[in-house]
Amino acid sequence: MKNNYTLEVKNLQVWYEDQQVLKQISVKIPKGKITALIGASGSGKSTFLRSLNRILETNPVVKIDGLVKIGGQKIYEPTTDLIELRRKVGMVFQSPTPFPKSIYENVAFGLKVAGVKPNQSKKPWWQIFEQKRTANEIENSEDFMDKVVVNSLKEAALWKEVKDRLHTSALKLSGGQQQRLCIARAIAVQPEILLLDEPCSALDPISTKKIEELLLKLSDKYTIVIVTHNLHQAKRISDHIGFFHLGEMIEFGESQYIFEKPEQKLTKEYVGGHFG
């Protein structure tokens, strides 16, 4: 039988120093869907998300126990290639984090890390980036890297807005555009899973709507896990919801049930807006 779960977590526990912040979390996150993680601030949502691509352990005081499987592979095995894992499991943070480089370079970044060379080529990177080619030239280029940059920007619904300034600094974009650029950068390396940690919390309602529409579109192709403190957002975009409370995943289920007929009293109180 085909495995429809992209992500399986079993008895996951996390400590910061001696403080246990995730307690025995077990969940299966369905493939090609949007899962929203909700819960009060400090309940462990970010910690959980960051355990899924092992970015969590960049903090030396963290201790992790339990099992995380992605597409059947146990990611906490010592043989796991972390660069490959983080390619497969891309991440977008709360405040947009473009590099202080051109828009083009931001999207091409992951390919560069993966060792892809522009123009199959002998040309050094700086030469490619210094050529101020027009949008037309880049869009019609046969070069692999150009194709990836153009397609990723299109997929992230940003191409039209930035095509005539691909060589200018990404830091000049608005917050909402920067966030879509970070999504373009993540999808340029063909991930399977996209993790987003409150990606809209610093954005205005129009940019938020654009990101939500984008995520709905991308969920055809990617498994998306998004932390959000916005219950309306969770309702609008998610297929499934995991509710966190004090380091436990109290309930996981289809969004409609979580909102209309949750099994747990705590979930009911939270989605009813009684605390949080």
Ligand SMILES: Nc1ncnc2c1ncn2[C@@H]1O[C@H](COP(=O)(O)OP(=O)(O)O)[C@@H](O)[C@H]1O
């Ligand atoms: N880097 C850290 N060092 C120590 N404790 C942390 C760190 N990050 C988070 N915590 C603690 O872990 C718990 C869960 O935090 P977090 O995962 O950020 O929750 P959420 O994303 O739901 O707000 C909180 O008690 C928080 O104070």
Ligand SMILES: [Mg+2]
């Ligand atoms: Mg958080």
